[in-house]
Amino acid sequence: MWIVLALLSAVFAALTAILAKVGIEGVNSHLATAIRTVVVLVMAWGMVFLLNVQHGIGDISRKCWIFLILSGFATGASWLCYFKALQMGETSAVVAVDKLSVVLTLVLAIVFLHEEFTLKSSLGAALITAGTWMMIK
Template sequence: MEKWVAYAFLSMLFAGFTSVIAKMGLAGISGDLALTIRTLFVSLFVLGFAATVIPASDYSLLNRTNILWLGLSALTTTLSWIFYYKALKLGDVATVALIDKGSAVVAILLAWLLLKEVITLRILIGGALIVGGLLVMVKKP
């Protein structure tokens, strides 16, 4: 297995835990407060990670374009997290988490439009299955 695939599966695993643990942490408080506390912890953990693994020389590689795109990514992450926590406070973890993972379809389309990535039949089928799963999960019985 290629290293990036292993990393992607680990990301999936931890993201799954994140949703359930976050829902448990929402007990008795607002989603907004929960998000703020979680984000403070994430900031501390990421800063600690950066301090231990990023060589100081890497910072000189940053340019305005990197900072612009990473800043925009931070903005969209912030908006995603705000709405995710609002949904998580009100809804079931399984449904909210699945809808959130529908972002993969958005990513596929944006990667095709903006990055000129190739959409293969395998990717089309996978995306269609995700959309199908979303429709099944959100349909009221």
């Protein structure tokens, strides 16, 4: 099931780039990010209440709160940079560079989460890096 959700995530991410590129025309990128964020906020809390899981908020540990908040800051910074880059550059190049996050995530997962670094993952990272380089040249 995770693969289906991951593929849907990729489809929606692709749509995000195209819709955002059209939507930010003539709009300050930070204002556009704020509008997008409100929509995401409503959708996320809507799912919480739809699935009736709001009662679990009290069960979240202090450590989880800290890391979720830090993740939120990272997401916000990412979105602000992404929208500004979309406004300034070609969509295909911006998205390609943005997807270097896969390589950076791999490295961070190895360093901080002690995940395994395999020949397959190193080859994948190298190919993503090469593909990104080709997209921006």
